[in-house]
Amino acid sequence: MFIRDLEGNEYFLDGVIKHEQELNGDERIDMDIEYTERNAEFLSKKEDLSMWIIIFKDKEYRIISSNQSGYGVKYKVSVTGILYILDWLNTHRVEERIDASLTVKEAFDLVFNDSPFTYVIVNPAYSKRFEGLGEGEVKLEMFKTFIERFEYEFKIVDKVVYLYSQIGNDTNFEYRYKVNASNITKEVDASEMWTYVRGYGDYREDNTSDDNDETSVATSDDSNEEIDPTKEAKLRPGTMEGNPYVSPLAEIIGTREGPSVRNANITKPETLLQKMKQVVQESIKISFSADIYDMSQAGYDYQHAEIGDRVFLVDERIGLDQEIRVVKIDEEVNHLGDILKIEITFGTSNLSDTYSSNINTAIKDIEALKEGRTTLPFPTLDIRAQSMVKILENTNSELTFDSNGVHAVDKSNKNNLVTLNSSGLILSTDGGRTAKTALTAEGIVADAITTGSLDTQLVTVVGRKGFFYIDGDMLLAKDPNSLQQTILDSRGLKITRPDGAVYMENGIPKNSLTVQKNPLYYDKVTFDGINYRTNDSEFQNFEYFYAEHNGRYLTVNFAAGLAWDSTGTKNNVTILLQEFGEDSLNNSVEKTLLVEKGNNQTFDTLTIDLGPPTYRVMRYYLLFKKGPTNAGNIATIRTTRIYTWG
Numbered sequence: 001m002f003i004r005d006l007e008g009n010e011y012f013l014d015g016v017i018k019h020e021q022e023l024n025g026d027e028r029i030d031m032d033i034e035y036t037e038r039n040a041e042f043l044s045k046k047e048d049l050s051m052w053i054i055i056f057k058d059k060e061y062r063i064i065s066s067n068q069s070g071y072g073v074k075y076k077v078s079v080t081g082i083l084y085i086l087d088w089l090n091t092h093r094v095e096e097r098i099d100a101s102l103t104v105k106e107a108f109d110l111v112f113n114d115s116p117f118t119y120v121i122v123n124p125a126y127s128k129r130f131e132g133l134g135e136g137e138v139k140l141e142m143f144k145t146f147i148e149r150f151e152y153e154f155k156i157v158d159k160v161v162y163l164y165s166q167i168g169n170d171t172n173f174e175y176r177y178k179v180n181a182s183n184i185t186k187e188v189d190a191s192e193m194w195t196y197v198r199g200y201g202d203y204r205e206d207n208t209s210d211d212n213d214e215t216s217v218a219t220s221d222d223s224n225e226e227i228d229p230t231k232e233a234k235l236r237p238g239t240m241e242g243n244p245y246v247s248p249l250a251e252i253i254g255t256r257e258g259p260s261v262r263n264a265n266i267t268k269p270e271t272l273l274q275k276m277k278q279v280v281q282e283s284i285k286i287s288f289s290a291d292i293y294d295m296s297q298a299g300y301d302y303q304h305a306e307i308g309d310r311v312f313l314v315d316e317r318i319g320l321d322q323e324i325r326v327v328k329i330d331e332e333v334n335h336l337g338d339i340l341k342i343e344i345t346f347g348t349s350n351l352s353d354t355y356s357s358n359i360n361t362a363i364k365d366i367e368a369l370k371e372g373r374t375t376l377p378f379p380t381l382d383i384r385a386q387s388m389v390k391i392l393e394n395t396n397s398e399l400t401f402d403s404n405g406v407h408a409v410d411k412s413n414k415n416n417l418v419t420l421n422s423s424g425l426i427l428s429t430d431g432g433r434t435a436k437t438a439l440t441a442e443g444i445v446a447d448a449i450t451t452g453s454l455d456t457q458l459v460t461v462v463g464r465k466g467f468f469y470i471d472g473d474m475l476l477a478k479d480p481n482s483l484q485q486t487i488l489d490s491r492g493l494k495i496t497r498p499d500g501a502v503y504m505e506n507g508i509p510k511n512s513l514t515v516q517k518n519p520l521y522y523d524k525v526t527f528d529g530i531n532y533r534t535n536d537s538e539f540q541n542f543e544y545f546y547a548e549h550n551g552r553y554l555t556v557n558f559a560a561g562l563a564w565d566s567t568g569t570k571n572n573v574t575i576l577l578q579e580f581g582e583d584s585l586n587n588s589v590e591k592t593l594l595v596e597k598g599n600n601q602t603f604d605t606l607t608i609d610l611g612p613p614t615y616r617v618m619r620y621y622l623l624f625k626k627g628p629t630n631a632g633n634i635a636t637i638r639t640t641r642i643y644t645w646g
Contacts, residue, residue: 168308
């Protein structure tokens with residue numbers, strides 16, 4: 001354990017920490033810091049420890065309360081600290097009001113943007129509609145709102161918040177009275193036990209619905225405050241079967257009305273019925289607590305369950321033998337990491353969850369006996385002896401043990417083996433003659449990954465210096481010293497130059513490819529050094545060019561006019577772009593302009609959509625003519641640029 005002052009200096013911390021951690025709740029520490037030889041390094045300064053950071057189990061806790069008192073000839077400081085990330089969120093606010101339908105990402109971006117923390121969405125969830133968020137609200141309250149509405153449970157590792165539909169694992173941990181647990185108690189809170197619930201749904205003002213929001217666990221909806229759901233709801237008591245919902249327990253303990261479920265977005269009767277049942281089922285709270293022995297102190301390799309885990313709790317005295325979740329852990333740990341005391345709270349679960357766990361476990365046990373996958377316990381052996389027998393029986397066929405570790409050997413191919421030792425996890429396909437490391441204490445070795453896929457919606461790949469990202473369906477590489485960056489997503493490639501100009505958008509370069517043109521004019525066409533001239537009303541060739549089909553479009557920029565020596569003042573001039581040659585697709589386009597006599601010319605363009613580039617060679621003629629009226633008029637034409645692009 002360490003403590004960090006406000007200037008960033010860290011000191012070794014000597015003492016016993018009381019650590020309290022709760023499922024989807026606060027996480028705090030309490031500690032009496034006595035004036036020991038080690039603690040004197042910072043206590044001798046007699047500074048207030050408020051806002052200092054205690055580092056415990058690789059997590060940072062902000063000291064929010066500090067109390068100095070005499071202790072012998074010196075003094076001690078009693079401190080309380082909360083997890084730094086929770087303290088930060090509780091001291092930063094969102095000022096603007098937010099009334100919107102938010103995706104999970106949009107919601108938690110509001111919480112974690114502009115913060116030293118980030119988050120990972122492990123399990124996706126539907127969008128939700130929110131009203132009246134923000135308005136000076138602290139980010140911690142918004143975080144709790146989002147956790148509740150999206151039905152998430154969270155786990156914090158360092159400065160990353162992981163969002164799960166449910167944290168923890170189904171384990172084989174067993175806490176049994178007189179073996180590794182004592183003072184097992186069962187508490188039932190029926191003070192708010194309901195047997196009767198009404199439901200109201202489908203009463204949006206705009207007569208539309210968002211079925212995605214039906215997944216909300218909220219029993220009320222404040223987005224339609226002016227609507228009386230008891231009168232306007234399409235789903236209400238009497239309009240659907242099972243509404244109101246009456247629990248079978250009502251016949252025993254009578255009618256006890258609970259809070260009604262009100263959600264304008266629920267449009268399906270089965271969804272509303274589920275929510276009403278949920279209110280009843282969760283109204284009776286059952287929890288268990290126990291003092292746990294740290295078996296590692298007696299020489300056993302033993303690990304305690306973590307928050308969210310499902311474990312077995314056994315106490316024959318009160319008829320307790322069931323699988324239940326760990327929801328709270330209170331422990332005392334010294335500076336060496338030794339657990340001095342640990343108390344675990346199991347539950348709080350509703351009645352249906354409690355008994356379904358028992359039933360499921362019983363069914364699994366019976367099926368295992370029928371299929372011969374397990375045997376009846378030996379009554380003559382104590383619990384620890386039975387455990388050792390089972391371990392030996394289950395491992396003697398595939399696992400071997402020697403000085404190099406534990407070897408798991410493939411039954412069908414003994415060349416394939418996995419070795420586990422203190423160095424990590426090692427893989428071999430030649431019986432151990434050569435091997436590669438797959439896992440160490442520092443993490444997973446990527447070279448050992450041979451198949452499968454990484455879901456980048458759940459995993460963000462970040463370069464060593466933070467200039468390369470793969471996140472979701474996007475790859476980003478950026479230059480830290482300029483505006484240059486490259487983005488690859490489903491739309492294509494986007495490249496931005498160091499000066500901020502976009503070179504390529506959606507896989508299409510912004511630049512154009514110039515085409516070399518050549519003069520080729522007929523005898524009815526003359527050239528005055530600037531323009532081609534003709535007084536013929538039939539198309540006359542004046543230029544040709546070759547081009548490669550390396551862009552989506554072919555464009556010709558031109559200028560047309562009426563010569564100064566024409567007898568009239570106005571006339572039409574038509575220009576024609578026409579493909580020729582043996583590989584020709586006979587592409588052509590023409591345009592007619594009304595031009596006036598004088599020095600001013602009319603500028604315009606011809607464009608052909610060539611389709612996706614095939615990189616074939618193309619040949620084109622350029623032709624022009626004047627209108628049929630006034631034989632004394634002379635049309636003029638010149639090209640200013642020819643290019644392919646896109």
